Amino acid sequence: MIPIAKPFIGPEEQAAVAEVLASGMLAAGPKVKAFEAVFAEYCASPDAVACSSGTAGLCIAVAALGLPRGSKVLTTPFSFIATANCVLYNDAVPVFGDVDPATFVLTAKTVRAALDADPEIKAVIPVHLYGQACEIREIAEIASARGVAVIEDCAQAHGATEEGVPVGAVGDLGVFSFYPTKNMMTGEGGMITGRNTALLDRCRLYLNHGAPQRYLHTELGFNYRMTSIAGALGLCQLARLPEWNRQRRANAETLNAGLKDLSWLAVPLERAGCEHVYHQYVLKVRDRARLQAHLQAAGVGSDVHYPRLITDQPLYQSLGYTSDTFPVARQLADEVLSLPVHPALSADDLQTIIAAVRSFTPAEEGVSA
Structure with missing residues (x-):
């Protein structure tokens, strides 16, 4: 895995x-x-x-x-x-x-x-x-x-x-x-x-x-x-951080190149003028639960950060909060999926991740803008 x-x-x-x-x-x-x-x-x-x-x-x-x-x-x-x-x-x-x-x-x-x-x-x-x-x-x-x-x-x-x-x-x-x-x-x-x-x-x-x-x-x-x-x-760890961040960015570039043409997902956006250090490599996808199961079967770990808004947590619901006025955040909670991007990944690992995602057929095409 x-x-x-x-x-x-x-x-x-x-x-x-x-x-x-x-x-x-x-x-x-x-x-x-x-x-x-x-x-x-x-x-x-x-x-x-x-x-x-x-x-x-x-x-x-x-x-x-x-x-x-x-x-x-x-x-x-x-x-x-x-x-x-x-x-x-x-x-x-x-x-x-x-x-x-x-x-x-x-x-x-x-x-x-x-x-x-x-x-x-x-x-x-x-x-x-x-x-x-x-x-x-x-x-x-x-x-x-x-x-x-x-x-x-x-x-x-x-x-x-x-x-x-x-x-x-x-x-x-x-x-x-x-x-x-x-x-x-x-x-x-x-x-x-x-x-x-x-x-x-x-x-x-x-x-x-x-x-x-x-x-x-x-x-x-x-x-x-x-x-x-x-x-x-x-x-x-701080002494290693610049190289680790460089490797995370390189891994993200490899994943982007291998996945960006798929119409049913969106790869991460790096803002102009920013240097993203990819703590997480987060896709927006459709049919997330089935994709996670597919990746698991292919030996690729994944996670959701985050499946529930803070305002949807029972604690915040008990305080009277709702998520009705956060449609974008609510949509993201349904679509985001994190893939491995850490610096310990090998070139073969990256190709395994790309191949596993590409071999998946979603039930529906397209993601939110």
């Missing part, structure tokens, strides 16, 4: 973890500080704050804004649930906008319309979904002009750029995840970047029990520190 994801743990990672274990410095030690420094440089951010997960990073980032209870935060319904849950954790109210059918993300046009229609929106969390930057520069300009904060959800976009600028360097804050299936991983872990150094300082305070120094607590904080083991893994 060709897996949909394949985390890499090499001898360097194993040696780095063994070094940490031997040192006895297991929590927030020098490896974490070193990882923060190199990741900040990689993202062109003035600082970086390591944390225990991407979800923790999002929660801290919203907390750092200091929004009044009940404030509204705009985001997308087509993402992993943590994108919206971080708003609920902070006694704020998620509001949602529909996404672009070709790029799957919030557009600057949608953000402008939402902010103009509802001045109670105090922050925006755009998602760089599947490894491609959204229109983050324009979104940040629109938000800044209205006094609205921007938190970039970069959980799937390590190394992605818009007009040469890395994601995580444009908004007030940006949050990355290092879950095992991401373009780089630390087992579990996250990182907060951004251009607002005052907010980054607040994030650092919040993740360590609100303590600017030991046993002095000035804020209600959390224990969301990154372990030294995760920091050591991150240093190794």
